[in-house]
Amino acid sequence: MHVLAISGSLRKASNNTALLRALRGEAPEGVEVELWNGLKEIPPYDGDDDVVPGPPEVEEFRARVREADAVFFATPEYNSSIPGALKNALDWASRPLATNAFRNKPVAVISSSAGAFGGVWAGAELRKILGAMGARVAEAELAVGHAHDKLDDKGRVIDQEVLQGLREALDTLLAEVSPALAAA
Amino acid sequence: MSSTETQVGIPTGTWQADTVHSRIAFEVPYAVATFTGEVPDFEASLVDGALKGVARINSITVKEENLQAHLLSPEFFDAERHPEVTFVSSAIRRDGDEVEIDGELTMKGITRPATLTGTATGPTVDHFGATRLGLKLETVVDRTQFDMNWNMPLPNGEPALANEVTLTADLTLVGQEA
Numbered sequence: 001m002h003v004l005a006i007s008g009s010l011r012k013a014s015n016n017t018a019l020l021r022a023l024r025g026e027a028p029e030g031v032e033v034e035l036w037n038g039l040k041e042i043p044p045y046d047g048d049d050d051v052v053p054g055p056p057e058v059e060e061f062r063a064r065v066r067e068a069d070a071v072f073f074a075t076p077e078y079n080s081s082i083p084g085a086l087k088n089a090l091d092w093a094s095r096p097l098a099t100n101a102f103r104n105k106p107v108a109v110i111s112s113s114a115g116a117f118g119g120v121w122a123g124a125e126l127r128k129i130l131g132a133m134g135a136r137v138a139e140a141e142l143a144v145g146h147a148h149d150k151l152d153d154k155g156r157v158i159d160q161e162v163l164q165g166l167r168e169a170l171d172t173l174l175a176e177v178s179p180a181l182a183a184a
Numbered sequence: 185m186s187s188t189e190t191q192v193g194i195p196t197g198t199w200q201a202d203t204v205h206s207r208i209a210f211e212v213p214y215a216v217a218t219f220t221g222e223v224p225d226f227e228a229s230l231v232d233g234a235l236k237g238v239a240r241i242n243s244i245t246v247k248e249e250n251l252q253a254h255l256l257s258p259e260f261f262d263a264e265r266h267p268e269v270t271f272v273s274s275a276i277r278r279d280g281d282e283v284e285i286d287g288e289l290t291m292k293g294i295t296r297p298a299t300l301t302g303t304a305t306g307p308t309v310d311h312f313g314a315t316r317l318g319l320k321l322e323t324v325v326d327r328t329q330f331d332m333n334w335n336m337p338l339p340n341g342e343p344a345l346a347n348e349v350t351l352t353a354d355l356t357l358v359g360q361e362a
Contacts, residue, residue, distance in 0.1 A: 098253035104264045131334070134257035179265075 001031045001177065003170070004068035008075030008086035008122075010040050013155060015112045015147035016074035019166065022157035023072065026167045031174065033072070036064055045091045058092045065093060065101040070177050071135075072170065073109045077122035087129070094133045103134040106176035108169050110142040118143030138176040140169035194233050194276045194283075195307055199317055199357035201228035201237075207354045208239050212327070213346040215338060221246040221255070223269070230317070230357050235273040235285055237353065242267055259334045266293045271300075271353075278304050283319065289351075291330040298323050300353070307359065315359035322352045 005024070007017040017035070024033040041057040043049070053059050065071060075082050094100045109126045111119030120143040127137050142165040144150060150159035157163055203226065211220040225243030229236050241261045246252050256263040273287035281303045289298040305318035327333075327349050335343040 097250045103253075104258065131257070131259045132254065134253060134259075136258045136262075 001069050001174065002067065003027070003031060003033045003070045003072050003173070004064055005033050005035045005072045005074070006039070006086075007035070008039075008073065008083045008126075010083075010085060014076070015114075015144070015151060016076055018151055018155040018157065019074045019110065019112055019144065019147075019162070020072070021155070022163060023074075023166050023170060026163060027170060028174075031170070033170075034068075036061075038064075039085050039089055042085070042089045042092060045088055050092075050095055054092065054095075061089060062093055062101040065105065068105070070106040070108070070173050071102070072173060073107065073126055073130075075109065075111050075119060075122045075126050077111060077113050077117075077119035080121045081125045082122045082129070086126075090129055090133065097134065100133060102130060105135050106138055106173055107135045108138040108140040108173035108176075110140065110144070110166070110169055112144035112147040114146065114148055116145045118145035118147070136176055138169075138173045140172040142166065142169045194230070194278050194304070195317065195359070196232050198232075198360040199230040200360055201226075202316075202356045202358050203227070205356040207352070208237070209352045209354075210349055211352075212349040215344050219246070219251075219345075228353070228355055228357070230319075233276055235271070235276065235287070235319075237271045239269045240267055241269055254334075260332050262292055266291070271298070281305065283321070285321065289323070289325065291325075292332065294330045296325070296329055298325060317357040317359070319353070319355040319357065321355070322350055324348050324350050 005020040007014055007020050009016045020035055027033045038057060038061055042061060043055050049055060075086060093102055107130050109123050111123035113119040123143055131137050144162055150157055150162045152158050207222060208226045209220065209222045211218050222245045223239040223241060223243055224245060226237060226239035241263045242256065244252060244255055255261055270290045271287055273285050275286040277284045283302055283304040285300040287298060288295050300321040300323045302321040307315045307317045310316050326347050328347050335345050338344050
């Protein structure tokens with residue numbers, strides 16, 4: 001099982017990227033979590049450039065999503081919503097809607113922020129966007145508030161509740177990939 | 185009755201829908217208008233007084249392909265995992281032209297009781313000698329009962345899409361030779 005992990009934050013010391021690194025360590029046997037770091041390379045969406053094939057960075061992103069069994073997002077919250085770079089990448093990936101790479105793709109969304117609410121509005125917004133794109137949005141909801149307090153100075157997650165939340169979110173996502181196994 | 189038909193019950197035997205002359209459709213209030221669509225790939229039969237229908241949701245047809253894609257997605261029908269909508273009757277009552285059919289409707293893998301109401305016409309013999317029975321039926325379902333919860337608020341705060349959806353089946357059933 002191959003899970004593509006996408007952080008909505010570009011900065012090196014991102015709390016959200018740190019959560020995804022921790023997720024990699026929490027994955028059960030047989031589940032590979034791969035961090036995608038191509039977000040910054042995606043050009044701004046322009047309908048005039050939306051041809052077949054699209055820009056190589058976009059085609060690479062679409063291919064990575066298609067190859068993955070599931071996609072796990074961690075997003076910060078900018079102005080009550082998701083970062084523009086992340087929305088831009090999703091806008092590219094969503095085209096054309098009827099056959100886009102996220103169609104029926106199991107996805108999970110978590111969020112984190114330095115504040116108390118943990119980016120809960122960004123998480124909700126991202127689930128809405130992915131649903132509109134036709135993704136299979138797992139009912140995993142983790143919003144990590146005061147995220148910097150949950151990490152050590154090397155960016156490792158030291159909070160057991162957060163690690164547990166990550167494991168549960170991943171389990172919920174994996175159950176969407178193979179509902180027959182989960183029901184057994 | 186002004187009709188010359190004398191048979192007013194639900195006939196026995198096997199009747200198959202002539203899908204060229206039949207239609208499965210839906211309509212739902214959307215913003216200030218009504219959103220409509222059809223599911224052209226379907227089968228329906230009436231066998232010894234029991235009506236069964238199956239509609240393959242991947243054939244859903246609306247006027248805009250992006251909306252079609254949205255309807256097939258997990259937010260609505262989830263056609264990948266639940267490709268069929270089915271109805272199976274448990275009781276049919278006919279009184280003159282009026283007909284009422286109890287049964288179970290399954291959408292998105294969820295089964296709920298439903299009563300279809302409408303009119304029955306015939307059986308009558310067409311110009312090629314086949315015997316035809318017409319059923320024009322509708323029912324209103326709450327889509328949220330079938331795990332179709334999508335909505336968006338309009339600027340005035342009201343939801344854009346109603347929960348109550350009218351399903352219609354306009355069936356021409358052709359009697360099969362025994």
